[in-house]
Amino acid sequence: MSTLTIEQIAVGYGDSIIIDGLDVTIPENKITTIIGPNGCGKSTLLKTISRLLKAQKGSVYLDGKAIHQLSTKDIAKRMAILPQTTETPSGLTVYELVSYGRFPYQKGFHSMKKEDVEAVQWALEVTGVTDFSDRPVEALSGGQRQRVWIAMALAQETEILVLDEPTTYLDLAHQLDILLLLKSLNEKENRTIVMVLHDLNHASRFSDYLIAMKDGAIVTEGTPNEVMTAENMEAVFDIQAIMTECPLSNHPICLTYQSSKGV
Amino acid sequence: MSRTKNMTEQDSSQTIKVKTKSKPITGVLVLLIGIIGLIFAIGLSISFGAADIDLMTVWSAVFSFNGDLTSHQIIQEIRLPRVLGAAIIGACFSVAGAIMQGMTRNPLADSGLLGLNAGAAFMVAISLSFFPGLSYQYFLFFSFAGAAMSTIIVFGIGSMSRLGLTPMRLVLAGAAVTALLTSLSQGIAIHFDLEQDLAFWYAGDVSRATWENLEYMFPWVLIAFIGALFLSRSITLLSLGEEIAIGLGQRPTLIKIAGFIVVLILAGIAVSMVGAVSFVGLLIPHLTRFLVGHDYRWIIPNSIVVGSLFMVIADLCARMMNPPNETPIGALIAVIGVPFFLYIARKGGKGL
Known part of the structure; x- marks a missing residue:
């Protein structure tokens, strides 16, 4: 709650x-x-x-x-946070970075407990980065890297x-x-x-x-x-939007738009 | 959150094989090898000098001292404090550098390059000129105050820019402050006829270490090292970026204040003892990070050992190069330090 x-x-x-x-x-x-x-x-x-x-x-x-x-x-x-820009320290492996998500649960020099390891493994698994958990984060593509940061936030179990x-x-x-x-x-x-x-x-x-x-x-x-x-859309973005319905979610989407200020 | 727990259990029962990197083992290994190397280097350093003393005599002078023997006297009164001083100073510069690099996410951070050492040396010049004959105890406080002063100036200048404290901007501010304070110190030195006394503070000289000085500085070093170890976990998180650190429940401002107090103590002590030696705090943390990984809980203790070892070897080299003269240790270290600085700077300030 x-x-x-x-x-x-x-x-x-x-x-x-x-x-x-x-x-x-x-x-x-x-x-x-x-x-x-x-x-x-x-x-x-x-x-x-x-x-x-x-x-x-x-x-x-x-x-x-x-x-x-x-x-x-x-x-x-x-509450876990993923900031807009993240800078990856060099030499850090995916597993290490994700395990930092467990810091709020740890004290002093204590190493990872069983539930910490489980939480990290779960986070790696759901974000689909388990396969490269031993690779350095900097060696990954942008998409993979973002998943790793999300995995770190997930390991926080918030x-x-x-x-x-x-x-x-x-x-x-x-x-x-x-x-x-x-x-x-x-x-x-x-x-x-x-x-x-x-x-x-x-x-x-x-x-x-x-x-x-x-x-x-x-x-x-x-x-x-x-x-x-x-x-x-007009009020927020000053655009004249042509709205339609997304066939996948049935939510409205903006098909195309032009400036309200005239062309 | 119960569903998370369920999933966790399910997933772990599916035997996911995640290899955990054995960084702690590397950390302990480097620590052990470093300590063995340090003991050996200390022995070697003591045995080398104008009076040739073999390692067996070194051993007996330390563990079964006989005041009647000249060799034992030399070892106890001159060489042992000197080598211990070198070791402690090396550790001080290295830990100070490691903390600054982690906290400011600045791979170029070093107490010398950011002007702290010049500030400490400046205050040392002031104290020598206006309060000659001060005991080392008070001297130490001048040194702390100087380091604090230049920290404030350098970070003040650095943060005036709207673009914030980039690694390069801090190093530039550090260089400017160093240039200013060094010329001021030299002006004071000339006015008070202290050029000779002050010259060594800029060249670096380990020979000033005496048992008395070591006794004064030791409690400070100990407190600072304990503080550094205490902060190490938080520094690791801070090195991931301030927002990430907050997200993980850290308080960056508090950590930075505590970290800088530790850095000031370490840089102040080191400068008061050997002078404004740069680059040790740059080199050693990078080397240890390369060896033991990114966790400051391992970087800091390893920096203590590797930094000590480095300084003891550097001091030995300085004495061996052109005996009986000593090559200034600051110059010697700069020969390695400058190319390394250029290498890190070329990497674009990235690499932390």
Whole structure:
């Protein structure tokens, strides 16, 4: 059980406030995707949720408790984060990197316990990277590497997964792989997933809940059917979108679009 | 989460063969070989010198000291403290370098290259000029303060840029601060007629180690090493990036403050003893990382041993090259250090 509620937060970098007075509740056991144009504050919101940024006002609540009052190590057992950019240290093998996901459960110089090894093996297995667990992470392709980082987050065994643009820099097939993996984690294990995606059609197809942001505020939120409308696309992205239905998910998708500002 | 547990059990029963890398075994092996090598190098270093002393005499001087023998006197009073000093200093520079490289994700980090050593040496120059005759104890504090001062300046300059603290920018700031503080120290030295005394701080000299100095610095070294080992796990996580470290339940700011206190103590001690020697803290952590992998729980203890061994050998070489004169140890190390620095810099600052 975990509810993530965001109440009246104001966040920014230094003096520039990006989000001011935002409220939202992340539905439990669902996939929630934050969408919006560049610079709308979606990454900032995600970073605030995952305590990478501290809200200047307001707070993020995990089960009713303010997140900055909880021990960060306890949060690490409940919420795993995949940042937008990850830099791979050289010489680290896949197995080693994924086993770092067990750190929140370890103390001092203690090595991996049986349940730690099992959690790591499971994470390697579901992300399909078991075969190269002995290879250095830097030797892998971008898609494989992203799966390894996800495996590390999974090894944390948390109810909540927070991912910032997990499919960026990946080709079509690898994007799909990652999103199908997240979908199955959500369906089979009821993981709550919160992420930022740039691809609207992916967001619509794989999410249960969408949050559309613009200029640091939420324009609209709801199911993909509610959010993915031509009117909302106009309001959020300033585009005239031609919407249709995805034959695979029955969610609305954007077929093509043109600028609202005229050609 | 019960479903996760079920899946875990199912999966592990399907006998997934995941080979776990035996990094801890390598770590212990390097540690053991290093310690054996260190003991041997220390023996060799003691036996070599103006008065030729064989290894058997070294052994008996250490373990059954006889004050009537001149050779035993030389060993106990001059050579033993010197070689122990070299070993400890090597370890200090190496651990300081390892911590900085891990915390700042900067493969070029070294207390010399980032200006800490120059800061410590500057304060040493101040203390020699204005408070001559200070005991080593106080001297040490000046050294700490100097290292702290230049850390603040270097990181201050480095972070003024909007692009943040890239490895190269930090090294440049370090070089600028080093140049400034070195010329200031030299100015002070000329004014107070201390050129001779100060020259060695820039060349590096291990011969100042006495039992008295060693006694003063030992508790500090011990505290710093324990602190470093205590922090090692967190440094490993920090070396994966700050966001990843937070995600895994670490508190980067706290770790960085603690880490820098340890670094300041180590660099301060090392400089107060041998002077502003660069590159040891760059070389040794890279070498140990290559040997034992990326986990700082292994890098730090191994850096202590490998760093000591390196410094003892370097000191031995410095004395053997042109006897009875000593080649400045700082220059000797730079001969290896500079090409290595260029190699790491060419890799584009990547490699951590």
